[in-house]
Amino acid sequence: MKTILVTGQCTLHWGRLEYGNIGNYYVAEPLFRELRKVFPDAEVRTTFQMSDAFCEREGITRLPMELYYGWDDLDLETAEREYQITKSFAEGGQLAEQTPYIEEVLNCDLFVDFSGDIWGDNADLVGPNRFYIGLLKDRVAQLLGKKTAMIAGSPGPFTNPNTLPLAQEVFKNFDVVTNREEISIKVLRDQGFEIDHVHSCACPAFLFEPSSVEVISSLLEAEGLMQNKRPAIGFVLCGWNMTEGPYTKWPRDDAEYDEFTQLVGHVLESTDADIYFMSHSNGFELPPNFKLIQGRDQPFAQQMYEIALKQGWEKRVHVVGATFLPPQMKGVLGNLDALISGRVHAAVGALAQNVPTLVIDYGHEPKAHKLRGFARVAGVEEFLVDPADVDKMKAKFSKMWDNREQIHDELRERMKVVRKMSRENFEILSKSLA
Numbered sequence: 001m002k003t004i005l006v007t008g009q010c011t012l013h014w015g016r017l018e019y020g021n022i023g024n025y026y027v028a029e030p031l032f033r034e035l036r037k038v039f040p041d042a043e044v045r046t047t048f049q050m051s052d053a054f055c056e057r058e059g060i061t062r063l064p065m066e067l068y069y070g071w072d073d074l075d076l077e078t079a080e081r082e083y084q085i086t087k088s089f090a091e092g093g094q095l096a097e098q099t100p101y102i103e104e105v106l107n108c109d110l111f112v113d114f115s116g117d118i119w120g121d122n123a124d125l126v127g128p129n130r131f132y133i134g135l136l137k138d139r140v141a142q143l144l145g146k147k148t149a150m151i152a153g154s155p156g157p158f159t160n161p162n163t164l165p166l167a168q169e170v171f172k173n174f175d176v177v178t179n180r181e182e183i184s185i186k187v188l189r190d191q192g193f194e195i196d197h198v199h200s201c202a203c204p205a206f207l208f209e210p211s212s213v214e215v216i217s218s219l220l221e222a223e224g225l226m227q228n229k230r231p232a233i234g235f236v237l238c239g240w241n242m243t244e245g246p247y248t249k250w251p252r253d254d255a256e257y258d259e260f261t262q263l264v265g266h267v268l269e270s271t272d273a274d275i276y277f278m279s280h281s282n283g284f285e286l287p288p289n290f291k292l293i294q295g296r297d298q299p300f301a302q303q304m305y306e307i308a309l310k311q312g313w314e315k316r317v318h319v320v321g322a323t324f325l326p327p328q329m330k331g332v333l334g335n336l337d338a339l340i341s342g343r344v345h346a347a348v349g350a351l352a353q354n355v356p357t358l359v360i361d362y363g364h365e366p367k368a369h370k371l372r373g374f375a376r377v378a379g380v381e382e383f384l385v386d387p388a389d390v391d392k393m394k395a396k397f398s399k400m401w402d403n404r405e406q407i408h409d410e411l412r413e414r415m416k417v418v419r420k421m422s423r424e425n426f427e428i429l430s431k432s433l434a
Helices: 022-038 052-058 075-090 100-106 121-125 130-143 164-173 183-190 213-223 254-270 298-310 326-334 344-351 370-378 390-402 404-433
Strands: 003-007 043-046 060-062 110-113 147-153 176-179 198-200 232-236 274-278 282-285 291-294 317-319 338-341 357-360
Touching: 003 022, 022 043, 022 052, 022 326, 022 344, 022 404, 052 060, 075 100, 075 130, 100 130, 110 130, 121 130, 130 147, 130 164, 147 404, 176 404, 183 198, 183 370, 213 326, 232 254, 232 298, 232 344, 254 274, 254 298, 254 390, 274 298, 298 317, 326 344, 338 344, 338 390, 344 357, 344 370, 357 370, 357 390, 370 404, 390 404
Parallel strands: 003 043, 003 110, 043 060, 110 147, 147 176, 176 198, 232 274, 232 338, 274 317, 338 357
Antiparallel strands: 282 291
């Protein structure tokens, strides 16, 4: 294998994968490292906009984002032209024209689509015609006769009749597909996709390593976190967990947090633990004055904290205002006694370190099947809860807390299996396409 082209719906503006939603980086770093392990001699080129430092450290070449999608009025026209060029070529004609994207595809030996949970309707939340354009980009590689794979995804849902036939065609022509949970198989089957070449694995994020114990201990001390003798329970909330959408709605009234306020009250009444409201996302200021800033989930953490203060719980609740790099954030999660998380990769970060975790599902449409899929992979589907069902959230938390030592031990054994499943994404790729 000489050259691997990694592209897909995770092609985002500079910094988004690396410095924005922390879970994105939990996936991105293992993705490139595991590819390097199974294809040690390959040149890896990608449209993912990673930093210069990341590219040098991981041995990858960053390509212009616009090859895939540039939020430009010409994106659709360019993708359709590329499709027609390569369709004519596949039908026995000449390659009448080349674009920069076509040139990159021609020069690769393996084409890898990595799109996470936005290979489907959710892609269009990122930009106009985004899923359709992505399908055309995938199909161009297939029509040029390249080995193509889609790995570690959670494809779907598919409700747009205009893109469904092309999605089915593209999907069946991938040489290999790996999903990061098994529920996607049902989603695909129910929508008429051919699934004989699909393998269910686990998310690469389960392989992501935290900072060292020494680094995290110093960090927690410097930030004044988890320094008392009481157990620590983390609480991560985002816009998707609210029962009223859209997820970007802001500001929100205190009443919109009623279900979570009741859950917090139950936790404080039934345990001797402190609660730490925290964000699992960052923001950043662009170079040349780059710095991390608080992300889009921080207002939810802050408002939950302020609501808790109004309830008179000030001695037992804390808000984490610091920004952490992904390895640091995962290390912080590993120091918790339990986590309540509405972010799937915050849950992954905790579960991978054997921390009992209550997973809060999305509270409004468009909902994502990945949360149930991830919970099933980790063996904690029982502790996935609907944010609208307060009684069940309380009951499931209590069961988790009362059995936390047993769950910790079960997770320790389960994570050995899950990490093996994560690596299978890449082993399958290597064996199928070598």
